[in-house]
Amino acid sequence: MTVAAEKPLTAAIRSDGEVLGLREYEQTGGYQALKKALGEMTPQSVQEEVKKSGLRGRGGAGFPTGMKWSFVPVGPDAPRPRYVIANADEMEPGTFKDRYLMEGNPHQLIEGLILAGYAIQADVAFIFIRGEYKLAQERLAKAIAEAYAAGHLGKNILRSAFSLEMILHVSAGRYMCGEETGLLNALEGKRANPRSKPPFPPVAGVWGKPTIINNVETLVNVPHIIAKGFAWYQGLSRSRDPGTKIYGASGKVKRPGLWELPMGTPLGEILEEHAGGMRDGLKFRGVLPGGASTDFLVQEHLGVPMDFLEVQKAGSRLGTGTMIVLDDHTCPVGMVSNLIQFFAQESCGWCTPCWSGLNWAKQILAAMEEGRGKSGDLEKLQFQTKFLAPGNTFCALAPGAAEPLQSALKYFRDDFERHIREQRCPWRA
Amino acid sequence: MLTAEERQEIEAELAHYPTREAVCIDAMKIVQRHRGWVSDESIRDIAELLEMSAADLDGVATFYNLIFRKPVGRHVIMVCNSVSCWIMGYERIREHLTARLGIEFGETSPDGRFTLLPIVCLGACDHAPAMLVDNELHVDLDPERIDRVLEECK
Numbered sequence: 001m002t003v004a005a006e007k008p009l010t011a012a013i014r015s016d017g018e019v020l021g022l023r024e025y026e027q028t029g030g031y032q033a034l035k036k037a038l039g040e041m042t043p044q045s046v047q048e049e050v051k052k053s054g055l056r057g058r059g060g061a062g063f064p065t066g067m068k069w070s071f072v073p074v075g076p077d078a079p080r081p082r083y084v085i086a087n088a089d090e091m092e093p094g095t096f097k098d099r100y101l102m103e104g105n106p107h108q109l110i111e112g113l114i115l116a117g118y119a120i121q122a123d124v125a126f127i128f129i130r131g132e133y134k135l136a137q138e139r140l141a142k143a144i145a146e147a148y149a150a151g152h153l154g155k156n157i158l159r160s161a162f163s164l165e166m167i168l169h170v171s172a173g174r175y176m177c178g179e180e181t182g183l184l185n186a187l188e189g190k191r192a193n194p195r196s197k198p199p200f201p202p203v204a205g206v207w208g209k210p211t212i213i214n215n216v217e218t219l220v221n222v223p224h225i226i227a228k229g230f231a232w233y234q235g236l237s238r239s240r241d242p243g244t245k246i247y248g249a250s251g252k253v254k255r256p257g258l259w260e261l262p263m264g265t266p267l268g269e270i271l272e273e274h275a276g277g278m279r280d281g282l283k284f285r286g287v288l289p290g291g292a293s294t295d296f297l298v299q300e301h302l303g304v305p306m307d308f309l310e311v312q313k314a315g316s317r318l319g320t321g322t323m324i325v326l327d328d329h330t331c332p333v334g335m336v337s338n339l340i341q342f343f344a345q346e347s348c349g350w351c352t353p354c355w356s357g358l359n360w361a362k363q364i365l366a367a368m369e370e371g372r373g374k375s376g377d378l379e380k381l382q383f384q385t386k387f388l389a390p391g392n393t394f395c396a397l398a399p400g401a402a403e404p405l406q407s408a409l410k411y412f413r414d415d416f417e418r419h420i421r422e423q424r425c426p427w428r429a
Numbered sequence: 430m431l432t433a434e435e436r437q438e439i440e441a442e443l444a445h446y447p448t449r450e451a452v453c454i455d456a457m458k459i460v461q462r463h464r465g466w467v468s469d470e471s472i473r474d475i476a477e478l479l480e481m482s483a484a485d486l487d488g489v490a491t492f493y494n495l496i497f498r499k500p501v502g503r504h505v506i507m508v509c510n511s512v513s514c515w516i517m518g519y520e521r522i523r524e525h526l527t528a529r530l531g532i533e534f535g536e537t538s539p540d541g542r543f544t545l546l547p548i549v550c551l552g553a554c555d556h557a558p559a560m561l562v563d564n565e566l567h568v569d570l571d572p573e574r575i576d577r578v579l580e581e582c583k
Contacts, residue, residue, distance in 0.1 A: 093511035096552040131495045132507075132551055134564045167445045172454050172493035175549060189453040191492040207447055250513035250554035257555045292512055292550075322554070330516050338515045342549060348492075
């Protein structure tokens with residue numbers, strides 16, 4: 001790419017780590033989309049614009065955003081109140097993009113959430129944020145107060161007929177709260193166990209009322225789509241999935257970080273040009289392309305464009321788009337052991353394949369790392385990946401956990417076998 | 430018994446939610462902010478105020494890892510043990526902290542100064558390894574940096 005690509009989501013974010021206040025956000029075009037929507041567009045046409053843009057959810061599952069909104073029942077008999085929720089419970093290991101977006105430009109999220117609220121004619125908006133994100137909480141709380149004072153929230157927003165209250169809800173931990181229906185239970189003051197679907201949240205969500213839940217990065221796209229139109233938005237991309245994507249890399253690359261790039265930027269280009277390649281003396285062995293619950297990709301996949309379909313064709317998922325890189329001085333069995341330990345710990349205990357299967361897999365992997373691997377362990381782990389597969393549990397935690405495990409067994413099988421054969425972890429002195 | 434201040438803060442939250450139960454996690458956090466942790470007595474008091482059973486509330490309390498059901502030290506250290514930090518040297522960080530403080534995960538130092546806990550990914554993966562001390566984020570950790578942070582904690 002020779003032309004400097006547009007970065008609508010991050011161009012305004014300051015490099016010194018300071019936050020954009022209301023006035024600075026407005027100077028970058030902030031709240032123009034809200035003025036346009038409330039002044040010239042019906043809720044239906046806001047939905048249509050987002051649907052035509054092709055925006056897909058950035059929280060991991062990639063569901064089309066406009067379509068999700070369209071599931072909310074409308075008309076005079078439709079249930080009220082309606083809720084719209086920003087899922088700011090970023091806790092997918094290796095994922096750090098939403099924190100950056102909220103700390104750098106909280107008003108951009110607030111505007112996106114108001115627009116989503118307008119599109120479904122919501123009454124109340126929540127930002128459900130994890131308890132550990134203290135700086136983001138402080139900045140959002142201040143920004144919400146500024147937005148109320150400016151007439152962007154509350155009764156008759158910008159003197160229109162639309163009213164919306166916005167509440168910052170600070171959570172108290174647990175990965176399960178980021179799962180859509182677990183989040184609903186957490187908001188109701190319950191344990192964050194998943195709910196049976198259907199009914200889906202747009203029909204019966206929090207307190208049984210229609211509820212839309214969108215990821216932070218998804219929502220910050222909305223003001224730009226409304227301000228500049230779906231055709232402009234589609235032109236930002238290098239692939240069939242439109243827009244830009246916030247990609248990230250962590251692990252032993254030269255320059256770990258986040259970059260807003262055209263959707264569909266190839267994996268290898270992100271790792272080489274943006275992350276600077278591997279640290280000196282280290283070789284690339286593999287990567288989890290979109291957080292902990294995605295399948296490993298390896299050398300042969302470096303040309304894969306990072307969009308929803310192409311990453312899926314390569315056998316993994318775009319997920320959150322923030323990659324975790326495995327180098328040749330790091331033990332792949334140890335890495336998978338760490339991941340499965342996380343998922344076993346964060347399992348809420350609701351479904352047997354999840355709490356039982358993950359704890360079993362965790363014990364096998366830990367024993368292998370400690371030099372107590374047994375013949376037959378790999379077959380047991382392989383069995384667990386089937387047991388944890390989609391359809392056996394209420395939510396996606398267990399199937400997500402199976403992804404790095406099953407792909408590691410495929411790509412790093414020699415390393416697993418060597419642990420058992422040598423009765424030790426070859427990476428430990 | 431809840432203090433007047435605690436009760437007032439909890440009741441202010443009720444305005445935002447359609448049920449009393451919805452406020453229960455916030456209520457426990459309010460009490461924890463004042464007292465450092467949530468005792469059995471506080472569980473009973475909050476449950477009564479919110480018209481829940483104490484058993485139901487304890488079920489919620491024990492689900493959420495940021496609600497402390499045991500007393501903690503004056504400073505709570507939470508060390509990220511998720512994958513990016515693990516790759517970037519989490520084990521060395523943990524060893525340094527446990528040796529320096531003389532306690533393991535889940536323990537409080539005998540002088541009541543520190544409690545050491547593991548925590549899931551803190552979203553600071555580009556600056557791993559990372560930890561929280563009293564909810565403040567510290568990144569790019571090495572033993573020297575940890576020592577400097579600990580010295581600040583009286």
